[in-house]
Amino acid sequence: MTDLKPQTAAVTRPVSDEGRDDRVLPFAVEPLDLRGRVVRLGASVDRILGQHDYPAPVARLLGEAAVLTALLGSALKFDGRLQLQTRSDGLVNMLVVDFDAPDGLRGFARFDAERLAEVGPTAELLGKGHLALTIEQGNEMSRYQGIVALEGQGLEAAAHQYFRQSEQIPTFVRLAVAESLTGAGMEWRAGGLMVQFLPASRERQVMPDLPPGDAPEGTLVPEMKEDDAWVEAKALAATVEDHELVDPTLSSERLLYRLFHERGVKVFETQNVRASCRCSRERIANMLKSFTPDERKDMVGDNGKIGVTCEFCSTFREFEPVEFD
Numbered sequence: 666m667t668d669l670k671p672q673t674a675a676v677t678r679p680v681s682d683e684g685r686d687d688r689v690l691p692f693a694v695e696p697l698d699l700r701g702r703v704v705r706l707g708a709s710v711d712r713i714l715g716q717h718d719y720p721a722p723v724a725r726l727l728g729e730a731a732v733l734t735a736l737l738g739s740a741l742k743f744d745g746r747l748q749l750q751t752r753s754d755g756l757v758n759m760l761v762v763d764f765d766a767p768d769g770l771r772g773f774a775r776f777d778a779e780r781l782a783e784v785g786p787t788a789e790l791l792g793k794g795h796l797a798l799t800i801e802q803g804n805e806m807s808r809y810q811g812i813v814a815l816e817g818q819g820l821e822a823a824a825h826q827y828f829r830q831s832e833q834i835p836t837f838v839r840l841a842v843a844e845s846l847t848g849a850g851m852e853w854r855a856g857g858l859m860v861q862f863l864p865a866s867r868e869r870q871v872m873p874d875l876p877p878g879d880a881p882e883g884t885l886v887p888e889m890k891e892d893d894a895w896v897e898a899k900a901l902a903a904t905v906e907d908h909e910l911v912d913p914t915l916s917s918e919r920l921l922y923r924l925f926h927e928r929g930v931k932v933f934e935t936q937n938v939r940a941s942c943r944c945s946r947e948r949i950a951n952m953l954k955s956f957t958p959d960e961r962k963d964m965v966g967d968n969g970k971i972g973v974t975c976e977f978c979s980t981f982r983e984f985e986p987v988e989f990d
């Protein structure tokens with residue numbers, strides 16, 4: 666099963682102004698039984714989004730998905746992999762982001778360019794469909810998949826639903842993406858905050874019931890009261906602003922101090938994140954070998970070669986058809 670608690674040893678460090686990008690900072694607010702992570706992405710998300718020439722709204726959505734994947738994937742053990750995938754009827758009909766432990770992040774989006782150009786960026790991008798989180802970890806690469814319905818609620822709310830349904834852990838997530846002007850031009854930045862209520866006693870993790878759905882009208886839903894510590898934790902976490910999550914001059918430590926200093930926050934070892942793709946010439950050659958000679962013949966371009974572009978990192982590679990004969 667998944668274990669989304671920080672894997673790192675508890676090391677209390679003084680709150681510093683160390684403002685390094687592309688890392689995940691796990692933390693705890695012990696008086697509130699809170700565990701969480703802050704992720705700040707700079708060069709990594711700029712590279713992932715820069716590898717594609719997506720319109721800004723699509724890039725922004727993929728950036729959000731990258732932050733969420735980094736928040737969730739960084740809890741995996743060293744040999745694990747987490748994949749976030751959406752399939753929907755929205756303008757962005759597919760998003761895929763992979764986190765390969767300990768630090769690799771990659772992703773791409775598929776979208777309807779014509780419709781997007783027609784309706785503009787205010788249109789609902791994700792639409793209706795589903796979001797799947799697939800986690801593989803351990804020696805036998807045990808596989809776990811959690812799926813939540815997408816109904817126009819966006820990635821943050823979908824993440825809350827995932828934790829409610831699949832993990833039964835009260836969880837609050839915030840995601841932010843921004844394009845900022847630097848000396849080198851426009852750069853993408855992204856950040857996220859995730860907090861989870863993990864008291865010693867499971868009974869305190871009670872969550873109010875979801876609306877009864879298909880139940881007949883008038884069905885009574887028992888009123889469930891959330892734990893006071895979790896109510897306070899959510900209220901504090903919810904004060905985080907988008908600009909704080911993407912501000913390059915505000916370190917993760919200072920941000921946590923701003924949010925939780927009244928209760929005392931303890932931080933753990935940071936984990937790095939980098940843009941990295943698993944593709945290689947050899948892997949693609951193996952993929953091409955799995956086609957029949959006739960299928961491969963159809964792939965040969967005007968220059969007599971088979972050209973393949975990696976959908977994740979846009980690396981283009983060419984193969985001579987004779988390599989496979």
Ligand SMILES: [Zn+2]
Binds near residue numbers: 976979980
């Ligand atoms: Zn690639």
